Amino acid sequence: MISRRRLLQGTLAATATIPLLSSEFARGDESTPPKRFVVFYTPNGTLESQWMPQGTETNFTLSPLLAPLEPFKSKLLPFRGINMDVVVNSNIGSEHARGIGGLLTGRALLRGNFRSFNSSNAGWSSGISLDQHLAKTLNPATLFRTLELGVQVRDAEVRGRICYAGPDQPIPPREDPYDTFAQLFAAAPQDQGGVDALDRLRAQRRTVFDLLREDIADVRPRIGAEDRIKLDAHLQSIRDIEGRLAGGGTTSPTTPTTTCKPPALGDRIDLGDDANMPAIGKLQMDMAAAALACDLTRIVTIQWSYAESEHLYPFLDLRGNHHAISHQWDTAGKAQYSKIHTWFAEQLAYLLGKLDSYAEGDHTLLDNTVVLWVTEISESTQHALTNMPFLLAGSAGGVFRTGRFIDYLANGGSPRQHNDLLLTIANAMGTNDTSFGDPEFSSGPLPGLT
Structure with missing residues (x-):
């Protein structure tokens, strides 16, 4: 199974509407x-x-x-x-x-x-x-x-x-949702401060898919078809969040997760525009x-x-x-x-x-x-x-x-x-x-x- 530490650093569970493999990845051995x-x-x-x-x-x-x-x-x-x-x-x-x-x-x-x-x-x-x-x-x-x-x-x-x-x-x-994402899902050091530092982290870091590629390749053949669907959906939802943050839309659902690449960072959402409150x-x-x-x-x-x-x-x-x-x-x-x-x-x-x-x-x-x-x-x-x-x-x-x-x-x-x-x-x-x-x-x- 994917280790709890690797999970927390790369974080498989995003926001898909499909449950997180019965949450076993998130909780480790907790009953x-x-x-x-x-x-x-x-x-x-x-x-x-x-x-x-x-x-x-x-x-x-x-x-x-x-x-x-x-x-x-x-x-x-x-x-x-x-x-x-x-x-x-x-x-x-x-x-x-x-x-x-x-x-x-x-x-x-x-x-x-x-x-x-x-x-x-x-x-x-x-x-x-x-x-x-x-x-x-x-x-x-x-x-x-x-x-x-x-x-x-x-x-x-x-x-x-x-x-x-x-x-x-x-x-x-x-x-700032960009800051939130970097802190939660990029294993960013807690002492990194300022927008420039966070942007450097985003530019330098590997995506969650790169971090988990070997683990995913190892575990995917050993889980059932239903859990593979859930796993792929969660990986895709992380990409969707990254895409929205980058202003690049979302990745096609048919794109294999093993070949995903980081999206190019586009224009930020204007955090000061009242019209952007829903997004x-x-x-x-x-x-x-x-x-x-x-x-x-x-x-x-x-x-x-x-x-x-x-x-x-x-x-x-x-x-x-x-x-x-x-x-x-x-x-x-x-x-x-x-x-x-x-x-x-x-x-x-x-x-x-x-x-x-x-x-x-x-x-x-x-x-x-x-x-x-x-x-x-x-x-x-x-x-x-x-x-x-x-x-x-x-x-x-x-x-x-x-x-x-x-x-x-x-x-x-x-x-x-x-x-x-x-x-x-x-x-x-x-x-x-x-x-x-x-x-x-x-x-x-x-x-x-x-």
Whole structure:
């Protein structure tokens, strides 16, 4: 079999819709698939009336903004009644800044000089984010402890950061898919810095096919016809990613993998052009799925834009910026706003489909993952930080009972704290934590999820 080290360096598993040979290449001799954690962040809240599901716990209908997730309904846990009280009453930063700073940390902002909406006293968050806490506590045996990906984030202040190594220690997302590819799939040294250095690495390195040519030639005759098809599909999908990054399209599916050559590096995608957001996002999601399937990492964050985002959406035939549209409260404005957020749900559906396409025994990579979809405020017209539109996908290896609408406000119930949602995820991933973030707002795991 192809060695695990060679696999991780050359990485066979890209983003084909065909599972990764039952994931045996990725996990070596492990008998139980590892658990993974993915954060999917989108900006500027939502319209509660268009987001919140309708019905009971087990008999519910997904709302218009969640309709693209219908194929994965049995693997979802949408919530009603989760508050972010840890940042509700803070007088530091706007609601957008407070919300994004507390999303994964469960703590308020420190004071600083960042301007956020009508406030100019925002600083960084005062705690470690859940993704970094999991990496530190669980210490997964992967080449990358975590992978922070961004899609046209742009803002380098508190509005543009969801990950923290500790108080006042933000971690910037990786926004360049060329850099992401080089780091993940070219065995590039971690200390190589700058665009020029990365370009030299791309020019000098052998492709993944060159790295694995002898191994592939050796193993291919000894596997079944079905696995040969899967292997060829994964090799082809790596070529497809390289082709897209190089601006050279994709290689013909009939091209034998043993004769593939590196594509000539063409023009880069313009990372600053709003119209390229779909292409950039798809590349980042493809590589996130590949990294998880290859066990290059088990913890990924994908951040779309920034809190209070003024991103433009020309590919949706919209003219106004996202934040302005979110406060256009007439019928036309709400229709435009819903169009943006339906598109984000479509992007999440794409990612879930990728994860669900990888078989792991009788289950899939998505089944062994917990995906957390978050945004920094709830009702956009109110800048609310209560009844947050949070959603989980995947069961973390069977820990969560999915396919249910978790409504903590039903039958006169009381709201729960988002700190305890973070704690619940931490426990599902394997920690023994009894609280997370500010202990004043964390009383224990959320009930009814396991």
